[in-house]
Amino acid sequence: MIEGKRSAAQAALGEVRDGQILGIGTGSTVAIFIEMLAERVKKDGLRVMCVPTSYQSAHLAIERGLKLTTLEEYSTLDLAVDGADEVDRNLNLIKGGGAALTREKIVDSAAKRFVVIADESKLVERLGSRSPVPIEVIPMSWKRVANMVKVLGGEARLRDGGDRKDGPLVTDNGNFILDVKFGEIDDPRALEFELKRIPGVVEVGLFVNMANAAYIGSERGVKLIERKS
Ligand code: 5RP
Secondary structure (H helix, E strand, O other): OOOHHHHHHHHOOOOOOOOEEEEOOOHHHHHHHHHHHHHHHHOOOOOOEEEEEOOOHHHHHHHOOOEEOOOOOOEEEEEEEEEEEEEEOOOEEOOOOOHHHHHHHHHHHHHEEEEEEEHHHOOOHHHHOOOEEEEOOHHHHHHHHHHHHHHOEEEEEEEEEOOOHHHHHOOOOOEEEEEEEEEOOHHHHHHHHHHHOOEEEEEEEEEOOOEEEEEEEEEEEEEEEOOOO
């Protein structure tokens, strides 16, 4: 699995050019990408600046000597590189396993090109077959949102901060996460739309029609899935 993550990260690194403004996602695969990017910056003197999608990624990037910037300074990014919990063959995604889905959606959608890096275990025929859909919610609304997603066929669980006794996980935006099991999803676009209409929902971890390409890594190498249009 780690080899797959490494080879996917390495392949995405091949897309980075001098002078670019980069969006950097969150998660263990992106952490590998950040390490590789920092090494390349040191070795080749690349001048890149990064917009992070979480405190986790920001801290790692700073620690490794990468320069950070913001969407206030650069509202369009050249390239965003991010992980995923599920990727289907149309490049639709489930994201939010690392609770950073809202900032990820903002940053990934601001990029001219958005590339996913994942090991092959993330590739699915249909979204929802393995992972729940994470939904970021305003804390006071969580119970009501959980009840309302039931009507849409979802079974919601409030994500805890690692251990149940720690209480709910709090996102970088001060919100809660509901992990909602839907089973296999027929129409991710329609479901995203329905979920976003529920008051209290900040963002939904369904990324439909956003990614331009995905590097799927395994011990056997990397497969590139590229959007056709
Ligand atoms: C964080 C995410 C991550 O990109 C996703 O959970 C994949 O993480 P990993 O690379 O650790 O498997 O969406 O919100």
